[in-house]
Amino acid sequence: MALWVPVLGALLMFIVAYLCLPGLFRQRRPQEPPLDKGAVPWLGHAMAFRKNMFEFLKRMQAKHGDVFTLQLGGRYFTFVMDPLSFGPILRDAQRKLDFVQYARELVLKVFGYQALPEDNRMIHSASAKHLMGDGLQELNKSMLHSLSLVMLGPNGRSPDTSCWHEDGLFHFCYNTLFKAGYLSLFGYTKDKEQDLLQAEDLFARFRKFDLLFPRFVYSLLGPQEWLEVGRLQSFFHKRLSVSHSLEKDGISKWISYMLQFLREQGVDAAMQSKFNFMMLWASQGNIGPTSFWALLFLLKHPEAMQAVREEATHVLGEARLEAKQSFVFEFSALQHTPVLDSVLEETLRLASAPTLLRVVHDDNSILKMASGREYLLRRGDIVALFPYLSVQMDPDIHPEPTVFKYNRFLNPNGSRKVDFYKAGTKIHHYTMPWGWGVSICPGRFLALSEMKLFVLLMVTHFDLELVDPNTPVPAVDPKRWGFGTTQPSHDVRFRYRLQPMK
Numbered sequence: 001m002a003l004w005v006p007v008l009g010a011l012l013m014f015i016v017a018y019l020c021l022p023g024l025f026r027q028r029r030p031q032e033p034p035l036d037k038g039a040v041p042w043l044g045h046a047m048a049f050r051k052n053m054f055e056f057l058k059r060m061q062a063k064h065g066d067v068f069t070l071q072l073g074g075r076y077f078t079f080v081m082d083p084l085s086f087g088p089i090l091r092d093a094q095r096k097l098d099f100v101q102y103a104r105e106l107v108l109k110v111f112g113y114q115a116l117p118e119d120n121r122m123i124h125s126a127s128a129k130h131l132m133g134d135g136l137q138e139l140n141k142s143m144l145h146s147l148s149l150v151m152l153g154p155n156g157r158s159p160d161t162s163c164w165h166e167d168g169l170f171h172f173c174y175n176t177l178f179k180a181g182y183l184s185l186f187g188y189t190k191d192k193e194q195d196l197l198q199a200e201d202l203f204a205r206f207r208k209f210d211l212l213f214p215r216f217v218y219s220l221l222g223p224q225e226w227l228e229v230g231r232l233q234s235f236f237h238k239r240l241s242v243s244h245s246l247e248k249d250g251i252s253k254w255i256s257y258m259l260q261f262l263r264e265q266g267v268d269a270a271m272q273s274k275f276n277f278m279m280l281w282a283s284q285g286n287i288g289p290t291s292f293w294a295l296l297f298l299l300k301h302p303e304a305m306q307a308v309r310e311e312a313t314h315v316l317g318e319a320r321l322e323a324k325q326s327f328v329f330e331f332s333a334l335q336h337t338p339v340l341d342s343v344l345e346e347t348l349r350l351a352s353a354p355t356l357l358r359v360v361h362d363d364n365s366i367l368k369m370a371s372g373r374e375y376l377l378r379r380g381d382i383v384a385l386f387p388y389l390s391v392q393m394d395p396d397i398h399p400e401p402t403v404f405k406y407n408r409f410l411n412p413n414g415s416r417k418v419d420f421y422k423a424g425t426k427i428h429h430y431t432m433p434w435g436w437g438v439s440i441c442p443g444r445f446l447a448l449s450e451m452k453l454f455v456l457l458m459v460t461h462f463d464l465e466l467v468d469p470n471t472p473v474p475a476v477d478p479k480r481w482g483f484g485t486t487q488p489s490h491d492v493r494f495r496y497r498l499q500p501m502k
């Protein structure tokens with residue numbers, strides 16, 4: 001027994017040294033960005049970063065300027081904060097930056113999915129076929145159908161839907177869009193009532209996973225939470241298993257195209273289920289929270305609500321819904337809603353806060369800034385962009401950046417505004433809610449279409465109001481910066497009812 005103590009001690013020291021040494025000895029070389037290793041070996045600034053990334057990066061930018069390298073949990077991240085210098089990083093013409101490598105590590109940990117090197121290209125080509133342009137027609141229709149089912153129930157309009165209901169606005173939006181989106185993408189059985197119950201149960205667990213997600217990614221879960229995450233993962237692997245989906249009708253072409261590809265690559269059924277879990281997450285994790293912010297901003301800004309309603313009446317005519325019907329929409333009319341488009345773009349500017357990460361391929365890679373200055377980067381380091389801070393909250397590009405202005409993305413003549421400037425230079429990337437470059441969200445057109453449908457249905461067919469009209473817009477949960485759409489630190493009560501028949 002006593003013999004083991006020194007052996008264990010030595011082993012422990014070895015591990016600690018192994019983890020900390022690279023950090024201890026790393027020094028800034030000439031022409032490298034300022035290096036800030038933080039006070040704690042290996043961890044570096046990880047704790048402050050994870051606690052509130054937005055505030056922390058603001059401090060770092062004030063201290064170091066527009067480029068700096070930070071140690072975060074044993075890895076080195078070079079943050080580029082000047083948006084006029086984003087172009088070469090996002091275009092990456094010489095293929096010196098790698099998105100896939102880091103993403104593969106992450107999806108293995110979070111979803112258990114072992115990605116293939118071709119996945120990124122495959123996902124983007126499946127999406128170009130089925131989530132954009134004319135390919136979107138089918139999902140547009142099935143989304144409208146699913147939203148009707150979820151919002152009105154399996155039998156269409158009934159007296160019950162016309163009573164006032166009270167709910168948390170965040171819960172209502174997330175729940176509604178999750179169920180509709182899940183059913184549209186992953187299909188139905190013959191029993192619609194049962195489908196809705198199953199989708200409801202799926203959402204409850206999805207939300208549990210969602211709440212643990214940021215700390216899971218950062219490896220900060222307690223032992224109980226670890227077990228919980230493991231249980232949730234197995235639940236989703238089982239529920240989304242391909243044997244289940246074979247029994248379903250109307251599974252979207254997007255999903256079936258991708259699963260077909262995996263089968264052709266010899267990926268086994270268990271791994272395909274994990275892929276489904278990853279796609280459920282990618283397709284449903286942001287859409288509900290974004291719709292929440294959109295409706296909340298409309299409820300807090302009556303002039304915006306008024307403008308959206310007027311536009312809707314103008315392009316769609318008076319909303320009408322007879323008994324036992326589902327919603328009807330002319331999709332071609334939905335291409336002419338600049339006011340609603342601006343509301344959604346403004347909402348995404350305020351609410352979408354992803355981090356864009358790229359791993360540096362080679363030593364001495366050159367990072368060229370708009371100022372002409374050049375920095376050297378090391379192999380294995382990560383180039384990171386946080387457009388929420390650098391672009392979306394820049395008062396030079398967007399005056400009064402924290403204020404919701406529904407017409408911020410409208411020209412005076414009512415067309416979409418695309419001209420924005422920083423320091424007098426026209427800026428191409430004036431908001432980046434979908435990321436950019438190789439990892440840009442391939443679902444963005446479907447996402448916009450879903451949110452448009454949902455918001456239009458809510459404002460044209462429903463009466464809705466905040467329970468307390470004076471309730472302020474809640475602060476965002478600071479642990480979610482960097483993970484896509486932010487979430488409120490608490491929910492907001494509201495009530496709604498289907499408008500009485502005229």
Ligand code: HEM
Nearest residue numbers: 282283286287290352354356433434435439441442443447
């Ligand atoms: C408001 C809603 C949405 C927002 C704000 C959003 C945002 C994003 C962002 C920022 C990324 C890139 C992450 C990165 O750079 O690593 C991403 C990736 C992705 N999104 Fe979305 N998204 C939304 C909705 C959707 C929907 C509805 C779908 C599909 C139906 C979807 C499918 C995907 C997929 C598959 C990826 C991974 C792409 C890859 O591997 O390169 N997203 N999304």
Ligand SMILES: *[C@@H]1O[C@H](CO)[C@@H](O)[C@H](O)[C@H]1NC(C)=O
Nearest residue numbers: 411412413414415416417419
């Ligand atoms: C509306 O105004 C913008 C700029 O203010 C201009 O680029 C655009 O051509 C105008 N569109 C029409 C239809 O007049």
Ligand SMILES: *[C@@H]1O[C@H](CO)[C@@H](O)[C@H](O)[C@H]1NC(C)=O
Nearest residue numbers: 134136137140331334335449
């Ligand atoms: C899908 O719906 C969106 C609006 O919800 C519309 O802008 C788009 O043109 C539609 N696409 C097709 C192919 O119907």
